[in-house]
Amino acid sequence: xxxxxxxxxxxxxxxxxxxxxxxxxxxxxxxxxxxxxxxxxxxxxxxxxxxxxxxxxxxxxxxxxxxxxxxxxxxxxxxxxxxxxxxxxxxxxxxxxxxxxxxxxxxxxxxxxxxxxxxxxxxxxxxxxxxxxxxxxxxxxxxxxxxxxxxxxxxxxxxxxxxxxxxxxxxxxxxxxxxxxxxxxxxxxxxxxxxxxxxxxxxxxxxxxxxxxxxxxxxxxxxxxxxxxxxxxxxxxxxxxxxxxxxxxxxxxxxxxxxxxxxxxxxxxxxxxxxxxxxxxxxxxxxxxxxxxxxxxxxxxxxxxxxxxxxxxxxxxxxxxxxxxxxxxxxxxxxxxxxxxxxxxxxxxxxxxxxxxxxxxxxxxxxxxxxxxxxxxx
Numbered sequence: 001x002x003x004x005x006x007x008x009x010x011x012x013x014x015x016x017x018x019x020x021x022x023x024x025x026x027x028x029x030x031x032x033x034x035x036x037x038x039x040x041x042x043x044x045x046x047x048x049x050x051x052x053x054x055x056x057x058x059x060x061x062x063x064x065x066x067x068x069x070x071x072x073x074x075x076x077x078x079x080x081x082x083x084x085x086x087x088x089x090x091x092x093x094x095x096x097x098x099x100x101x102x103x104x105x106x107x108x109x110x111x112x113x114x115x116x117x118x119x120x121x122x123x124x125x126x127x128x129x130x131x132x133x134x135x136x137x138x139x140x141x142x143x144x145x146x147x148x149x150x151x152x153x154x155x156x157x158x159x160x161x162x163x164x165x166x167x168x169x170x171x172x173x174x175x176x177x178x179x180x181x182x183x184x185x186x187x188x189x190x191x192x193x194x195x196x197x198x199x200x201x202x203x204x205x206x207x208x209x210x211x212x213x214x215x216x217x218x219x220x221x222x223x224x225x226x227x228x229x230x231x232x233x234x235x236x237x238x239x240x241x242x243x244x245x246x247x248x249x250x251x252x253x254x255x256x257x258x259x260x261x262x263x264x265x266x267x268x269x270x271x272x273x274x275x276x277x278x279x280x281x282x283x284x285x286x287x288x289x290x291x292x293x294x295x296x297x298x299x300x301x302x303x304x305x306x307x308x309x310x311x312x313x314x315x316x317x318x319x320x321x322x323x324x325x326x327x328x329x330x331x332x333x334x335x336x337x338x339x340x341x342x343x344x345x346x347x348x349x350x351x352x353x354x355x356x357x358x359x360x361x362x363x364x365x366x367x368x369x370x371x372x373x374x375x376x377x378x
Contacts, residue, residue: 076104081128086374087112087121087237094134097207099237103141105130114141114237121237139207171298173289175307177339177375184367185341185375186210186358187308189283189315191248192347193218196228199352200239204231208359209238211372212346213283213306216246216266219273228346229275236276240371243267243278243302245285252288259296267301280304281372306372308341314348325350329357336367339375 079090087098094101098121099114106113109128111120136145177183190196190212203210212232218225232239245251246266251259263282270278282302284293294305312331316322323331328350332342344351362369 076131076133079130079132081124081126081130086124090130090132094132096133096135096137097139097237100136100138101130101132102237103138104133119236170291171294171303171305173294173305173307174341174376176309176341177372179337179339181338182367183338183370183375184336184362185372186344186369187242187283187306187341187372188212188344188346188351189244190218190225190228190346191215191244191285192345193222194224195347197224197231199346199355200228200231202352202355204235204238206359207238208355209369209371209374211240211242211281213242213244213281214266214270214275214278215244215248216269217248219266219269219275226273229270229273233274233276238371240281240373241270241276241278242281242283242306242372243270244283248285250286250288251284251293252290254293256292256296256299259293260300263297263300263302278302281306283307304372304376306341308343310335310340310342312342312344312348312351312354314351314354315345317349322349325353325357328354329361332358333361333365336362336365338367341372341375 077094079094087101090101091098102112102114102119102121105128106115110116111118111123113119114121138145177185186208188196188199188210191214196212200212202208212228214225214229219229220226229241232241243263243266245262246269247262249262251262254262267278279301280303282297282304283306284297287307289305289307297303297305310332312328313323314328318324328348332354336342359369
């Protein structure tokens, strides 16, 4: 009779322990392939537990069978669009980004494809069923979680309806958005050649939403302005474009026809240089506004004449008494509340330096940067 082999039993016990360990880590039943079509074939995020299931999110059901099928760590929910929803707010709610949601649903809804000119992140229809991966961020649509991306700060779940331009076409003069929420509109004037590209790049890198008012005369001859306009057009989920007239001159002494011509000439130049339309937002140079100016702008398609509620004075050099970067940060954070419209300048001496403090401070205060299109539901 052969003697028992103690090493054999030891090998069997060790093998059983390894299998148990793999099963406990969720690796005991690895997928071997997928036949479905998906924009997100394999996501894994440390912020999402393997045990998370759609039923753990109140009010939501698992995505349909046609939805992407990533790894077990990225469990989708299926969300039905309701009145008042936007990609921005859904991104905040599910700890992701609106651009990620757009990529995940572009096959079902082509207008949500960030890689196409028809991309319209501000358009959702009631009843659309969106597949969303909570806690996952994929802003470049490559099917893998972004390593360093973080969700934008939370926004209010519901914002009072914003006022719209009067039905009679007379236009609406605004210096702030609807109160009661936590949206803050960071707006930048671009009226100096050679400026803007560095600030737009920083905003995009941080996922910060902003509106940029551009002077039409810079659109053609200034390469930096052209780069800014093309960047704005490529990222409508982050940026809105506004009209700062063609010449940047004060409008107070102009006729209604002259004001209208300033805006239409600028609009033509901005779109010809690669930018999107600047309608419906117009900012009068130096903040000069009269009923004639507001009505003339509205007749040209610019229903919102936009001023501001927080002036940073960042366009003034510190050499002549202008603010330092810390002064700009302090001014914004001490005055901004839900609905504030902040005035900044692309050519400001310390504007770029001040932006990290502004954005981080707003985040800590529970305030979220939005575009004017988002603030006013346009």
